[in-house]
Amino acid sequence: MKITYIHQYFKTPGMSGGTRSYEFARRLVERGHEVHLITGDPDADRARVTDEAGIVVHWLPVPYSNAMSYRRRLWSFLGFVGRSALVAGRLRHDLVFATSTPLTVAIPGAWAAMRRRVPMVLEVRDVWPQLPIALGALRSPVSRWAAGRLEAWAYHRSEHVIALSPGMADSIRRRFPDVPVTVVPNSCDRALFAGAARAGTLLRARTPWLGERPLVLYAGTLGRANGVDYLVRMAARLADTDPEVRVAIIGDGGLRDAIRDLAVQLGVLDRNLFLLGPVSKERVVAFFGACDLAASVFIDVPELGDNSPNKVFDAFAAGRPVAVNHDGWIADLITGSGAGLVLPAHDTGAAAAAVSRFLDDRAGCRAAGAAAAALARDRFDRDLLFEDFERVLTSGSPRNRERSRSGADRGQ
Numbered sequence: 001m002k003i004t005y006i007h008q009y010f011k012t013p014g015m016s017g018g019t020r021s022y023e024f025a026r027r028l029v030e031r032g033h034e035v036h037l038i039t040g041d042p043d044a045d046r047a048r049v050t051d052e053a054g055i056v057v058h059w060l061p062v063p064y065s066n067a068m069s070y071r072r073r074l075w076s077f078l079g080f081v082g083r084s085a086l087v088a089g090r091l092r093h094d095l096v097f098a099t100s101t102p103l104t105v106a107i108p109g110a111w112a113a114m115r116r117r118v119p120m121v122l123e124v125r126d127v128w129p130q131l132p133i134a135l136g137a138l139r140s141p142v143s144r145w146a147a148g149r150l151e152a153w154a155y156h157r158s159e160h161v162i163a164l165s166p167g168m169a170d171s172i173r174r175r176f177p178d179v180p181v182t183v184v185p186n187s188c189d190r191a192l193f194a195g196a197a198r199a200g201t202l203l204r205a206r207t208p209w210l211g212e213r214p215l216v217l218y219a220g221t222l223g224r225a226n227g228v229d230y231l232v233r234m235a236a237r238l239a240d241t242d243p244e245v246r247v248a249i250i251g252d253g254g255l256r257d258a259i260r261d262l263a264v265q266l267g268v269l270d271r272n273l274f275l276l277g278p279v280s281k282e283r284v285v286a287f288f289g290a291c292d293l294a295a296s297v298f299i300d301v302p303e304l305g306d307n308s309p310n311k312v313f314d315a316f317a318a319g320r321p322v323a324v325n326h327d328g329w330i331a332d333l334i335t336g337s338g339a340g341l342v343l344p345a346h347d348t349g350a351a352a353a354a355v356s357r358f359l360d361d362r363a364g365c366r367a368a369g370a371a372a373a374a375l376a377r378d379r380f381d382r383d384l385l386f387e388d389f390e391r392v393l394t395s396g397s398p399r400n401r402e403r404s405r406s407g408a409d410r411g412q
Contacts, residue, residue, distance in 0.1 A: 001394065002034045004091050004112055005055075006098040006105050008062070008080045010039035012052055013192070016252070016278035018310040020186060021099060022052065027386045028393075029054035036091050038084045038108075040064060040076075047083075058087050068254070077104045088112035095393060099123035103147075106154035119159035121393055123184075126164075127171050131303045135225055155179045160392050165329050167306030182392050186308040187385040188317035188376035193285055196318040200289025209274060210290065214245045214359040216323070217291035219284050220311045222253030227299035229255075229262055230325055230348060235273040236266040237352035243272055245359060250287060252278045288318035292359055293340070297325045300345045305329070313380055319373035321365060323355065339371040 005025055011017035025035045035055050040062035041048075048059045060083040064076040085108035088096065095118055098109030106122055113120035129147035132138045138147050155161060155172065161181045163169035169181045204210050222228050228249060235247040247268075249259065256275075263269035279287070288294060294315035298304040305328020312330055315322045322340035324331050334340045341358055343351040359365065 001094040002092060003028060003036070003393065004088050004093040004096045005035055005037040006039075006084055006088060006096070006109050006112075007037065008040045008064070008077070008084075008102065008105060010037055010057065011281070013281040016280055018186070019189070019281050020310070022055070023187075023189060023382055024386060024389055025055045026053040027383075028390065031390065036093070038087050040080050047087075060084060060087070065254070073102075077102045080104070081107045084108040085111050089115050092116065094118055096120040097123070097393060100125050100128070103128045103150060103154055106150070106157065110154070110157040113157075120157060121160045121162065122154055122158040123162040124164065124168055124172070125308070127168055127303050127306050130171070131301075134301045134303045152176070162389070162392060164308035165306045167329055171306070182388065184385055184389050184392070185380065186310055186313045187382040188313045188380045189382050190317050190376055192281070193288065193314065193317035193319075196285050196289030196320075198289070199286035200291070200318075203286040203290045207290075209270070210246055210248075214293075215291045216245065216247045216293045216295055216355060216359075217250070217287055218248070218295045218297065218311070219250040219279075219287060219314070220296070220309065222249070222251050222256045222259055224255060225299055225301070225304060226253070226255075227297050227325075228259055230297045230351075231295060232259060232262045232266060232268065232273060233348040234351045234355070235263070235268045237349045238356065239268050239272050241352060242356040242359075245272060245356065247273045248276060248287065248291075249273070250276045250279060250284065284314065285318070288314055288320055291315075291318075291320055292365060293323050293355065294318075294320050295323045295325075296330070300326070302327070305331070313376070316372045316376040316380060319369045319376070321358075321368035321372055323358075325351065333375070337371045337375055338368055339375055340368055 007021045010021050011019050012022050013019055025037055028035050037055050038058045041059040042064045044059060044061040046061055050057050062076055062080045081104050088108050089112055093116055096109045096113040098105040109120045128151050129138060133144055138144050155176050161172060161179055162184050163181055164185050166183055169183045172179060172181050218228060218231055231247055238245045260275055263273050296309045296312050305326050312322050322334055323343055325343040325345050331342045335342060341354060343354055
């Protein structure tokens with residue numbers, strides 16, 4: 001098949017951020033499909049085309065940063081809609097695949113699909129529009145109405161929808177029962193993380209502030225929804241009760257300066273909490289290999305419990321336990337499998353105590369790590385989930401199959 005793949009935030013392993021689109025697109029190429037991927041390049045002043053592991057990547061100069069206001073982000077989304085629609089409209093394809101966020105990617109996807117009279121498959125990475133409403137991004141009745149209309153239009157223009165979690169899929173099925181939905185969650189790059197333990201040992205040896213001390217790691221975005229100040233406050237309690245525990249925060253985002261200021265205010269910066277810059281997917285392997293516990297935190301917004309955070313699956317791939325501070329399917333998964341612990345959302349003192357107890361129980365840590373590795377191997381291996389992904393793209397939805405049968409009947 002010739003596939004046009006639209007994702008505004010595409011990342012390669014040499015870049016910082018999630019690589020789901022890269023990993024799935026390169027596997028499509030390896031299976032013999034031709035993939036043109038259209039994405040934004042926030043640092044560029046002109047468009048360019050590159051070859052990334054056989055993927056033809058069209059990089060478009062569209063400014064974007066997590067530090068932008070919601071209004072500026074909306075303009076970035078609309079800018080990408082216009083530029084990507086022009087490129088996608090020129091390409092010849094058998095299928096268009098568009099992945100959010102933002103959901104506005106459905107617009108160039110649907111346009112390109114209609115232009116060539118081919119199907120579009122839409123991937124949904126968060127619950128829309130409930131999540132942006134809950135986060136305060138959509139405040140006016142008009143914007144909420146428009147978001148709801150865009151959602152309905154996007155789903156009904158799609159031959160199939162891929163959701164990244166069971167909760168997302170349930171939300172779509174409940175409100176749009178005629179839309180075919182398949183769950184393909186984020187997944188684990190086990191080959192990439194196969195050498196994580198050795199890389200982690202080397203990292204510890206060359207990092208004086210770490211050495212052999214216990215390490216809690218957060219590797220991800222420092223935005224409003226992430227609520228990483230939770231870990232800073234937890235570190236402040238640990239500084240008094242278990243000062244040898246180290247907390248490392250790796251990443252960038254709109255609240256990075258605020259997180260740093262809070263760490264200074266609480267007296268933990270470069271004492272037991274270390275704020276590092278973003279690193280590539282390839283380099284983050286060593287940090288996961290070095291950590292004893294990987295953290296995934298959010299602000300207390302129920303809709304965020306349906307998310308599928310990359311950092312959780314990277315931790316599983318490295319065989320490392322995970323701590324979360326929210327409800328939802330990941331919390332249920334951790335509780336059911338024993339692959340980590342669930343922390344109280346509003347009590348960082350109790351969280352610090354729970355983390356200390358967990359880290360002190362070395363046998364329990366090893367068992368939780370083994371449970372995480374089992375999840376990576378048996379349920380979330382990237383190659384395993386790619387089979388589900390490709391099946392959706394190549395076999396079509398029930399609607400598509402019905403159309404094919406009707407055509408065959410008419411031919412007879």
